[in-house]
Amino acid sequence: MTPLAPSVFLPTGARGRTAGGGRAAWLERRIGLLLVAPAVLLILALSVYPLLYSLWVSFVNYDFLVPGHAFVGLRNFASVIADPIARSSLATTVVLSAIDVAMEFALGLGLALAMARPFAGRGLVTSVLIVPLFISPVIVGQFWALLLQRPFGPTDYVLGILLGQPVTINWLSGFPWNFLALILADVWQWTPFMFVILSAGLTAIPDEPYEAAEIDGVNGWQAFRYITLPQLVPMILLAVTFRLLDAIKLFDVIFMMTGGGPGTSTYTASFFLYELGFQHFHLSEATAGSWLFLLLTAAAVTFLVRRLLRAEAAQ
Amino acid sequence: MSKDKDGNTAALGRELDAWLRGDHSRRAVLRQVLAASGYAALGGTLSAGVTQAAVELASPDTPLGRVQAAAVRASTEGPQNGSAYRAVQAARKFKGVTLGMTYEAGLQALEPRNFSGPLWQQLTGMSYNVVELSHPDQYAKPIAEHIAQSGAYDTLDIEPAWIPSLADGGVIAPIDDFVAKYMNMADLEDYHPLYKFLPTYKGKRWGFFDDGDQLALYYRRDVFEDSKLRAAYQAKFNRALRVPQGWDEYAETAQFITDQLAPKVYGAVHFRKAGSPGNQYGFMQEYRANGGVLFDGAMRAQIAGEAGVRTMRQMLAANKGSVPGNDDLDAVAAWVAWLQGKAAMLYSWPPTGRMSENYSQRDKAVNFVPHSAIAGNVGYAVMPGGNGEMASGYVKALAADSANPEAAYLFMQWVTSPPVSLVRVMLPYTLRDPYRMSHYNSPDYRALWPASKEYLSTLAEAANGGVVDMIMPGWQDYALSLDQMCTSVWAGTDPHAALTKAAAEWDAITDKIGVDSQRAAYQQFLKLPGSAANHTIATMGLAVHAN
Numbered sequence: 135m136t137p138l139a140p141s142v143f144l145p146t147g148a149r150g151r152t153a154g155g156g157r158a159a160w161l162e163r164r165i166g167l168l169l170v171a172p173a174v175l176l177i178l179a180l181s182v183y184p185l186l187y188s189l190w191v192s193f194v195n196y197d198f199l200v201p202g203h204a205f206v207g208l209r210n211f212a213s214v215i216a217d218p219i220a221r222s223s224l225a226t227t228v229v230l231s232a233i234d235v236a237m238e239f240a241l242g243l244g245l246a247l248a249m250a251r252p253f254a255g256r257g258l259v260t261s262v263l264i265v266p267l268f269i270s271p272v273i274v275g276q277f278w279a280l281l282l283q284r285p286f287g288p289t290d291y292v293l294g295i296l297l298g299q300p301v302t303i304n305w306l307s308g309f310p311w312n313f314l315a316l317i318l319a320d321v322w323q324w325t326p327f328m329f330v331i332l333s334a335g336l337t338a339i340p341d342e343p344y345e346a347a348e349i350d351g352v353n354g355w356q357a358f359r360y361i362t363l364p365q366l367v368p369m370i371l372l373a374v375t376f377r378l379l380d381a382i383k384l385f386d387v388i389f390m391m392t393g394g395g396p397g398t399s400t401y402t403a404s405f406f407l408y409e410l411g412f413q414h415f416h417l418s419e420a421t422a423g424s425w426l427f428l429l430l431t432a433a434a435v436t437f438l439v440r441r442l443l444r445a446e447a448a449q
Numbered sequence: 450m451s452k453d454k455d456g457n458t459a460a461l462g463r464e465l466d467a468w469l470r471g472d473h474s475r476r477a478v479l480r481q482v483l484a485a486s487g488y489a490a491l492g493g494t495l496s497a498g499v500t501q502a503a504v505e506l507a508s509p510d511t512p513l514g515r516v517q518a519a520a521v522r523a524s525t526e527g528p529q530n531g532s533a534y535r536a537v538q539a540a541r542k543f544k545g546v547t548l549g550m551t552y553e554a555g556l557q558a559l560e561p562r563n564f565s566g567p568l569w570q571q572l573t574g575m576s577y578n579v580v581e582l583s584h585p586d587q588y589a590k591p592i593a594e595h596i597a598q599s600g601a602y603d604t605l606d607i608e609p610a611w612i613p614s615l616a617d618g619g620v621i622a623p624i625d626d627f628v629a630k631y632m633n634m635a636d637l638e639d640y641h642p643l644y645k646f647l648p649t650y651k652g653k654r655w656g657f658f659d660d661g662d663q664l665a666l667y668y669r670r671d672v673f674e675d676s677k678l679r680a681a682y683q684a685k686f687n688r689a690l691r692v693p694q695g696w697d698e699y700a701e702t703a704q705f706i707t708d709q710l711a712p713k714v715y716g717a718v719h720f721r722k723a724g725s726p727g728n729q730y731g732f733m734q735e736y737r738a739n740g741g742v743l744f745d746g747a748m749r750a751q752i753a754g755e756a757g758v759r760t761m762r763q764m765l766a767a768n769k770g771s772v773p774g775n776d777d778l779d780a781v782a783a784w785v786a787w788l789q790g791k792a793a794m795l796y797s798w799p800p801t802g803r804m805s806e807n808y809s810q811r812d813k814a815v816n817f818v819p820h821s822a823i824a825g826n827v828g829y830a831v832m833p834g835g836n837g838e839m840a841s842g843y844v845k846a847l848a849a850d851s852a853n854p855e856a857a858y859l860f861m862q863w864v865t866s867p868p869v870s871l872v873r874v875m876l877p878y879t880l881r882d883p884y885r886m887s888h889y890n891s892p893d894y895r896a897l898w899p900a901s902k903e904y905l906s907t908l909a910e911a912a913n914g915g916v917v918d919m920i921m922p923g924w925q926d927y928a929l930s931l932d933q934m935c936t937s938v939w940a941g942t943d944p945h946a947a948l949t950k951a952a953a954e955w956d957a958i959t960d961k962i963g964v965d966s967q968r969a970a971y972q973q974f975l976k977l978p979g980s981a982a983n984h985t986i987a988t989m990g991l992a993v994h995a996n
Contacts, residue, residue, distance in 0.1 A: 197961075198592055198596075198614070198618050199614060199617075199618070199922055199923055199961070199962050200961065200962060200963070201617075283774070283777050283782070284773060284774025284777045284778075285772060285773050285774035285777075285786070286774075286782060286785065302773055302774075304774065304776060304777055305777075306722075306777050307722070307723065307776045307777050307936065307939060307940060308940060309940055309941070392723060393722070393723040393724035394723065394724075394933075395722075395723025395724065395932075395933065395936040395937075396723060396776075396933075396936035396937050396939055396940035397933045397934070397936050397937030397940065397942065397947075398933050398937075399937070399940070409929070412589055412593070413585055413588075413589055413925065413929075414925055414926050414929070415589070415592055416961075
């Protein structure tokens with residue numbers, strides 16, 4: 135970091151007067167540091183210290199049921215890696231995130247394209263579409279749980295009427311319905327996010343390429359394939375990156391709808407780490423697991439951000 | 450001031466009598482009580498004390514109103530060797546102190562907000578802060594606060610099964626010295642024997658038992674007495690239809706009723722949803738009723754053995770004969786199905802009996818469950834096999850980081866004392882269930898609905914044969930493993946495979962905590978009444994019966 139020259143903070147006339155004074159000179163030399171210090175201290179206290187502390191915790195025994203904080207080397211990391219529930223939670227996270235984001239992207243893009251041209255009531259429809267974005271994920275989870283729960287939720291009843299025969303789907307505890315329910319809830323809440331970002335991207339595409347394409351006689355699909363999509367790539371990558379970052383932390387909806395069950399089949403990485411750390415207080419293992427998860431997440435994010443930057447540079 | 454106090458004291462008896470006759474308002478009586486005690490007359494203005502917080506009092510001509518009056522008398526007049534009176538007297542010196550008290554969020558927390566909290570405040574001048582926590586958080590948050598050394602809590606509502614973990618971890622403090630100093634020992638003898646021993650660990654007392662969560666079987670008398678159904682049962686099984694005496698019979702009976710009466714009425718309903726937490730309790734009681742032992746001498750888990758497989762098959766069979774969606778129901782949803790008359794049998798916690806007769810629903814706080822369609826038709830029985838789980842329960846414990854341990858202890862002693870606790874287990878909205886012999890024998894409790902005497906007697910009998918949760922370090926982890934095992938079986942996993950996996954998880958938990966220390970803890974647990982089907986209050990010859 136380049137320190138700021140203290141004199142830039144002083145009026146022009148004052149610079150000459152303070153240059154020779156001892157205390158004033160000291161202040162002038164240090165003012166940049168003094169101004170930055172609170173922010174640095176805050177970051178150190180709230181970010182760096184906890185990070186270093188958690189690193190220490192991951193290398194010692196820090197378990198409510200086992201007294202003492204003896205150094206255990208990589209045992210906590212090994213324990214998490216060897217834990218089949220941790221591995222299945224990671225797999226569930228990858229699968230759920232990928233499906234969630236893919237569906238949200240497809241639906242969000244479709245909605246954005248459908249809403250691109252003005253029509254009567256577009257503002258109202260847009261407002262309604264983005265309402266789920268503003269609801270807490272916990273409430274979304276509870277809402278879908280009530281909707282899908284047997285025997286009191288209305289879903290099976292309504293499906294039964296529509297299909298003309300009794301429907302007895304265990305949406306929250308039967309495979310694969312429980313996964314479908316989780317995806318449904320997540321897609322319902324976050325498709326509007328994709329819609330908003332991609333709509334902004336579509337708005338930013340100039341009209342000229344389309345006008346030229348029209349003169350050249352290209353059809354709608356060709357215009358989408360060769361004009362819209364390439365122009366939209368940076369926004370698509372941005373939306374997918376942001377959404378993926380959030381999706382891999384999926385917790386609230388799982389907590390409310392399935393509680394991770396049946397068994398541990400709907401444990402995600404976040405849910406697993408929460409259970410391990412904050413329900414059973416195997417804190418050192420949970421911390422080691424968090425670090426491992428952070429490294430995996432960082433690798434994925436780095437990959438996506440590089441793609442994003444490359445796409446932007448190509449524009 | 451002393452003259453005023455004497456006058457007030459003399460007037461108190463007359464006021465209470467008037468209240469009981471219905472001549473005076475409840476608030477007026479409370480003012481008189483407080484004036485006589487001299488506790489709430491801050492700055493000479495009595496009304497200021499009364500308006501600090503509202504104590505909800507029932508009409509004096511009701512059973513609840515009578516026990517509330519008795520609790521106030523016991524706290525202010527005595528008997529002077531009573532634990533309630535002693536606690537109030539000693540707590541006066543802590544006037545101005547604020548106690549942080551954890552309670553389960555919702556109905557459990559409503560009681561200290563409406564009754565014991567404000568009454569304690571007005572009796573002693575101490576303030577209170579009710580901290581509502583979800584049930585899992587009642588374990589997790591005190592640990593987190595202890596690690597942070599925040600001193601946020603003074604008293605804790607905890608499961609007895611958590612005591613070893615919380616005691617070993619330094620989260621709770623023993624109360625033996627305070628007990629010796631303040632407690633009337635006769636009040637400890639008033640506990641049902643099953644509950645008397647539960648707050649003890651490593652030779653020390655870690656709190657006062659405060660919620661008799663004994664599972665019992667609730668059944669529809671009209672269904673079991675239906676002549677057509679009885680005839681059909683006789684024709685099919687060549688024996689009379691009866692309330693099931695064992696778990697195979699339970700599943701068989703549930704299936705029979707479902708086959709005969711569904712979709713109007715199903716045989717049973719259970720709360721089997723992941724984390725609900727009916728799975729762990731259901732498994733633990735049936736497993737032990739089937740003769741299962743938890744660990745061998747080497748502390749290897751035994752749950753995957755014959756008794757475990759049999760238990761899972763029985764539970765699966767019971768699920769099959771139950772309300773559709775049984776595996777997705779939590780305890781409240783199971784209550785809803787039961788109260789709507791959709792099931793012939795339900796085993797659950799004691800509030801079931803009160804809700805079944807619409808006693809609970811008279812309070813708006815319980816409007817989340819429907820009005821009972823089966824009132825007057827509900828029978829009570831001990832669990833099939835005779836060994837119902839004492840599922841969770843609560844102990845009121847002293848937080849080790851409390852800045853005011855003595856004040857906190859005095860509240861614990863007062864609130865669990867016979868007269869005060871009787872009110873708390875009788876409040877319509879309460880989820881706190883009878884646990885003292887004086888509760889089971891209370892004429893006022895027995896007057897709440899026509900069959901309430903039978904209800905109370907059944908709860909006492911159920912506790913005689915009751916088995917308790919595994920009171921040893923790591924119970925949370927063992928229980929979670931059981932819940933996951935059960936829900937995976939409901940979803941189609943082979944029972945033996947699921948049990949084998951759960952047994953391996955149990956072994957890993959034991960290894961993690963330490964085999965030797967767990968062996969010692971298990972040996973201590975085995976000494977507790979209710980640790981096994983052949984080691985209950987009844988088999989130990991300690992059974993007690995309601996009058």
